[in-house]
Amino acid sequence: MKRLRMMRAPLKYVQGKGALLQFRKEMEYMGKRWLFVCSNSGYNSCHEDLEKSFEGEDDYRRYEVFGGMSSISEIKKMQDIVETDKIDVVVAVGGGSAVDAAKATAYYMGKRIVIIPTVAATDAPCTGLSVIYNDDGSFNKYLFYPQNPDAVLVDSSVIANAPVKFLIAGMGDALGTYFEGRASLRTESPSLESGGITRAGMAIAKACYDTLRKYGKAAITACENNVVTPALDAIIEATVYLSGVGADNVNCAAPHSFYNGVTSLGGHEAYHGNCVAFGTLIQLTLECADKAEFEDIQNFCLEVGLPITLAELGDFTDEDLHTIAKNACVKGETIHNLAGDVTPDELYAAIIATDALGKARLGK
Structure with missing residues (x-):
């Protein structure tokens, strides 16, 4: 049988200067309990503006600093948090590894996923896959998902201030x-x-x-x-x-x-x-x-x-x-x-x- 042609993309893409200040407004339809999986630099560059976007709202937010690699053990750690804290939405805040780990976490737990890249170093934010590594840093596998991320939000100011x-x-x-x-x-x-x-x-x-x-x-x-x-x-x-x-x-x-x-x-x-x-x-x-x-x-x-x-x-x-x-x-x-x-x-x-x-x- 001839192969069917198909197209996929994130359900929503938001980009611009000051986009973080609009995070809650743009993503509120997804849920009320949020896990932010952050790199160190991602937390430092985005936390303040993300919190401003929630002003006047009673949503639950947990910020978890990510261990630096989309490894099997780090993904399991994030899964445990999603279950314990009854999270609705997983949000990646950081570079490619944080993005890959957050996507895997959301997939395994059946939750929505939003990506906030803090650097433009890879195209991982919009893809329907993660690169998974072994705990020693060696390549393990590509993990393919049935759909692309629910949303990607890019604040151009954050990218401009990254190395x-x-x-x-x-x-x-x-x-x-x-x-x-x-x-x-x-x-x-x-x-x-x-x-x-x-x-x-x-x-x-x-x-x-x-x-x-x-x-x-x-x-x-x-x-x-x-x-x-x-x-x-x-x-x-x-x-x-x-x-x-x-x-x-x-x-x-x-x-x-x-x-x-x-x-x-x-x-x-x-x-x-x-x-x-x-x-x-x-x-x-x-x-x-x-x-x-x-x-x-x-x-x-x-x-x-x-x-x-x-x-x-x-x-x-x-x-x-x-x-x-x-x-x-x-x-x-x-x-x-x-x-x-x-x-x-x-x-x-x-x-x-x-x-x-x-x-x-x-x-x-």
């Missing part, structure tokens, strides 16, 4: 969306939601890429100066919404498999988006992309501060690279959405070649 390195990483994650979707469409692979890839999904992925190219540099300048501008708002929408909804409705490919290979080393501190950006270049190498396209993406990475060499991601031994390649090519990894069956040896060669091309571009 610019997170915005840059978010652009790296978003960079992969179009190229991974294009590869998946070429091989007639299913979307991340196991449906056929729609024209709308690809259009969103392309709009994400076009927005990055048009506004990326200007958005970085705004974030460096802690101000909200139309360019920054455009990039926030691209990294959070367009990338997230685009990825859900197309699919991933080599860039995200490369990242999973890196995490398999354990304890590596390279940002997700930075790995995805370099992984996008690796994918172009595997696809034998024409020179002009490859160099164009290199130039974009240089313009916004994304890596084009391995050294910019960290210190890897040759053994590390073989391990990355092996684990990025295990059964079920999205690298197999590329044409042909990519082997660990082929991926290793592409990593080495991409790094060499990056060094040549930098004159090293």
Whole structure:
């Protein structure tokens, strides 16, 4: 039977300067008992304005500082709180790991989920999945959900006041969306939601890429100066919404498999988006992309501060690279959405070649 095409997205998306002050007004239909799963920085940057949004209301609120990783034990801890405190709505306040843990908690407990990203470092807020890690930091699995988050609320002022390195990483994650979707469409692979890839999904992925190219540099300048501008708002929408909804409705490919290979080393501190950006270049190498396209993406990475060499991601031994390649090519990894069956040896060669091309571009 021919695969059915489908589209999914968050039920509600709210973005703008001062959005936190409207949280209760925008989300009141969901319930009266709230668990805020916060990163340390998320609590510090959002707690005051969130509380202002509840002024004059008697809703129950519990703020729980998240342990830093969307691991099995942290998710179980949050589940216990939901049950004990009779929570109606789980709210993630923080970066990608807090988002993933909160989504998993809400799913397992049958509760509504709202996402408040405090950095634009990944497209996790809008996606219908979580990346789950083992307690030692190694990759465990993708946890797919039957629907996307109930709501996502982004306060542009919070993003503008976060370190610019997170915005840059978010652009790296978003960079992969179009190229991974294009590869998946070429091989007639299913979307991340196991449906056929729609024209709308690809259009969103392309709009994400076009927005990055048009506004990326200007958005970085705004974030460096802690101000909200139309360019920054455009990039926030691209990294959070367009990338997230685009990825859900197309699919991933080599860039995200490369990242999973890196995490398999354990304890590596390279940002997700930075790995995805370099992984996008690796994918172009595997696809034998024409020179002009490859160099164009290199130039974009240089313009916004994304890596084009391995050294910019960290210190890897040759053994590390073989391990990355092996684990990025295990059964079920999205690298197999590329044409042909990519082997660990082929991926290793592409990593080495991409790094060499990056060094040549930098004159090293």
